[in-house]
Amino acid sequence: MQPRSHFEALDAADPLAGLRQQFSLPPGVIYLDGNSLGVLPTRTAARIAGVVSHEWGEGLIRSWNSAGWIDLAARIGDKIATLIGAGPGEVVAADSTSVNLFKVLAAALRIARENDAQRTEIVSELGNFPTDLYIAQGLADLTGGAVTLKMVEREDILKTLSPRTAVLMLTHVNYKTGAMWDMPAVTQAAHDAGALMLWDLAHSAGAVPVDLRAAGADFAVGCGYKYLNGGPGAPAFVWAHAQHVERFWQPLSGWLGHAAPFAFTPDYQPATGIARYVCGTPPVLSMAALECGVDTVLAAEPLGGLAALRAKSMTLTDAFVAQVEARCAGMGLTLASPRDATLRGSQICFAHANAYEVMQALIARGVIGDFRAPDILRFGFTPLYTQHADVFDAVEHLHAVLSTGEWRDARYAKRNAVT
Amino acid sequence: MQPRSHFEALDAADPLAGLRQQFSLPPGVIYLDGNSLGVLPTRTAARIAGVVSHEWGEGLIRSWNSAGWIDLAARIGDKIATLIGAGPGEVVAADSTSVNLFKVLAAALRIARENDAQRTEIVSELGNFPTDLYIAQGLADLTGGAVTLKMVEREDILKTLSPRTAVLMLTHVNYKTGAMWDMPAVTQAAHDAGALMLWDLAHSAGAVPVDLRAAGADFAVGCGYKYLNGGPGAPAFVWAHAQHVERFWQPLSGWLGHAAPFAFTPDYQPATGIARYVCGTPPVLSMAALECGVDTVLAAEPLGGLAALRAKSMTLTDAFVAQVEARCAGMGLTLASPRDATLRGSQICFAHANAYEVMQALIARGVIGDFRAPDILRFGFTPLYTQHADVFDAVEHLHAVLSTGEWRDARYAKRNAVT
Known part of the structure; x- marks a missing residue:
């Protein structure tokens, strides 16, 4: 257990501390x-x-050209590409993760x-x-059963790969536990089994270094x-490897993914490269906000970029685990994330029998994390803006909520939460 | 040909004129x-x-509940429903038109x-x-040819319906000419042929009265x-008739269309009703702007709503046709929209051999319409904010551009335009 001054000293020495001013x-x-x-931001x-x-x-309609709205998908995509080991022209920003997943899947x-009809x-x-x-x-379902989804426990993933496997689809960092797959090794295992590898980077992009091309991934x-x-x-x-794109x-071949959208021809001809993964007209307001957000991550580049952010993240999460286990010992918390920082993303989860109520009580105190059913307290650490002192303060609140039984207050009774 | 005073008098007498103040x-x-x-707005x-x-x-993550972000899709959908003859709980706002079309198609x-295997x-x-x-x-393409698209000329649509037709997919108001299908009659013809009827209301919603349920439509x-x-x-x-929904x-069965998205169960169970047509997390900034926009149309309700807007639109477009044909006679313009206002939406198109350059010259003068390949000048009239005097002024500019040959200026040479 460390005093607050220990964390304050870490903040004072943190070369990334100034990035917090962006928020x-x-x-x-x-x-x-x-x-x-x-x-x-x-x-x-x-x-x-x-x-x-x-x-x-x-600007009205003129802004599609004069304000560069038409270029947003590619421009933001190029910025994101630098964070995930993709090349320029290989990523577009578009739609939702779910919709993009449908495209690449x-x-x-x-x-x-097409390579092997048995792989379904x-x-x-x-x-x-x-x-x-x-x-x-x-x-x-849309294929009428020609394609199937096989869902298995995490530890059975690699042994499930078979000559029937078309694609291995995994989320790099698990949303609930933070456990992180070894991207190069798992990608290699998929390829060794003759399958393609599709990564969901929802909890990775901007948080941990990712190198899709070095890993040999196929889609993301x-x-x-x-x-x-x-x-x-x-x-x-969305990203597709150059050999596939x-x-x-x-299949979501909308007009803005056409080779010549303003020719208004009746037959679809896909644009060159990843541009064909754009579908309809993008929501410009939300796209502009996305670009501002991506820029906050790019601002870390002169300070070491994702490698530096990752190092800070590991310090923060290690410190949180140590402080919780020392300060809240015997209070029913069990670490639910990998103890080894290299095996997890930028979050820490603890299981607790009353996780829902405990999180509600924390939120009421201004310590905002997530509950994940059935019993997970989830704490995310964004090294761009999370301070070391936050670790100390959050644990003090957690201790107070647990030691006083504050979470038993009727205000914190269960209802649905939102991610 | 009418003097400006004629249009000014129409504006002075226009009961909807105050709606312009919303913009x-x-x-x-x-x-x-x-x-x-x-x-x-x-x-x-x-x-x-x-x-x-x-x-x-x-509010941060708390705003999903406290600011009602989670309800935006349904709340905005309910508002739009009142403009298109759908019931409460029958419409959601989500994704792009293209993505929604994929869902309903x-x-x-x-x-x-399923009703008839021959209908593909x-x-x-x-x-x-x-x-x-x-x-x-x-x-x-995704079905590997099990489903096909048959595209025919407008005048051949109804005679093309056959025992192989699964769905007739039409845009109610044509984007290029403004020609408007008779929704009840065409829907009936599709049904008489045993097909389902899918309407794209891109150029209709908020512009012309639409009554999907009265027409017996299936999807929109x-x-x-x-x-x-x-x-x-x-x-x-997106809207689906209650009998189908x-x-x-x-197939775009994303997590926010699940019956219990926050239960995080591995098996998809669709939400009740149109809520299952929501896919991923909605772009909240753009959703909020959409709600503001829809509210500008709803503001016409006490003044007669879409029926009143439609009457004004027909007055505006009829006046524009008459004024152009009088003022710009012999200048190479040919009406490309139906002359009968009841057969068109809220736009007027004229063909001109140099439509691209003419539109560029108009835009340079502040008269903003669209060029549509190969030779269409497209002018949209939004009765919420377009004034009768705008008709006069726009035609004066058009006359000036054509009569002086201003459009021949090199600045107006052809490049791509954007809708």
Whole structure:
């Protein structure tokens, strides 16, 4: 157990501490939920006001060209590409993670089946974030059973790969526990089994170093509103390896993915490269906010970028585990994330029999994390804005909630929560 | 040909004239492109600033509940429902028109094929807005040819319906000419042929009275950023008739369409009703702007609603045709929209051999319409904010551009335009 002065000293010595100035953190809040919704960047309000009043209000339709709206998908995609080991022109920002997953899953299945008609199975983890599983089920259902989804426990994933596996679809960092797959090793295992590898980077992009090309991955999607700080429901992103991207269309072949959208020809001809993964007209306000969010991560580049952010994240999460286990010993908390920082993302989870009520009591105190059914307290650490002192303060609140039985208050009784 | 005083008198007598005060129209602009991108409502800037700074910045993740973000899809959907003859709980705002079209087209095809395995054909119009055709092609491609798209000329649509037709997919008001289908009659013809009827209301919602239920339609989608004034790339909407909506899933079965999204169970169970047509997390900033836009249309309700807006629209468009044909006679313009106002939406198109350059010259003068390949000048009239005097002024500019040859200026040479 460390005193607050220990954490204050870490903050004073933190070369990334200044990055926090990029954010509008509300007073009285210790925000440990950037893996659900990243904090508002200070630059965003002015940018959005400008998009609304100047670009839309004055520029009107002309702003598609004059304000570069038409380029947003590619421009933001190129920025995100630098954070995930993709090249320029390989990523677009578009739609939701779920919709993008449908695109790449359909593409991956088609490639796999064309290469080998026996490969009709999507393999994923039962504990994957549900939308990934639901989208795979929707696609399987649409094929009338020609494609199937096989969901197995995490520890059985690699042994489940078989000559029937078309694509292995995994989320790099598990949303509930923070456990992180070894991307190069798992990708290699998928390839060794003759399957394609599709990564969901929802809890990775902007939080941990990712190198999709070095890992040899085939497809990836990810989320704009978590560690990329793009705002509530920010558009997502999608990547396809250069060897796959132009092999054929993805099925959500909307007009802005056409080679010549303004020719208005009746036959679809896909754009070159990842541009064909754009579907309809993008929500410009939300896209602009996403760009502001991505820029907050890019601002760490001169300070060491994701490697430096990752180092700080590991310090923060290690410190949180140690402080909780010391300060709250015997209070019913069990670490539910990997103890080894290299095996997890930027979050820490503890199980507790009354996790829901405990989290509600914490939130009432301004310590904002998440509850995840059935018994998980989830705390996200965004190294761009989370301070070491936050670790100390959050644990003090947790101790108070548990030691006083504050969580038993009727105000904290169970109802649905939202990520 | 009428003098400006004639139009000024019409404005003075217009009971809807006050609705224009809802909008931030830039000075020096005559905006006849609300069918591409509706004008900024004055209320939107403050609403979005509040969503950004207060709801996101201060409320953070809590705003999903406390600010009602989780209800936006249904709440905005209910508002739109009143404009298109749908009931409460029958419409959601979500995704793009293209993505929503994929959902309902997949659903319609499945119903049709389950009823009759021979019905595997989507019938649509060659001149439909291309994204509708492209999405149908993407879906057909995904099925490996089990489903096909048959595109025919407008005049051949009804005679093309056959025992192979699964679904007739049409855009109610044609994006290029403004020609409007007789929704009840065409829907009946589709049903008489045993097909389902899917309407794209992109150029209808908020512009012309639509009564989906009275027409007996099966599915509909529509756009948020045209006559609904929801802002650039605003989310779209989707409707399914109550008899179809729960028959099975739509294939983009994302987590927010689940019956219990926060239970995080691995198996998809669709929500009741149209809520299952929600897929991923909605872009909240753009959703909030959409709601502000829809509210500008609802503000016409006490003044007669869409019937009154439609009457004004017909007056405006009839006046524009008459004024152009009188003032610009012999200048190479040919009406490309139906002359009968009851057969068209809220736009007027003229063909001109140098339409591109003419439109560029008009835009340079602040008269903003659209060029549509190969030779169409498109002018949209949004009765919420377009004045009768705008008709006079726009025609004066058009006359000046044509009579002086101003459009021949090199500045107006051809490049791509954007809708």
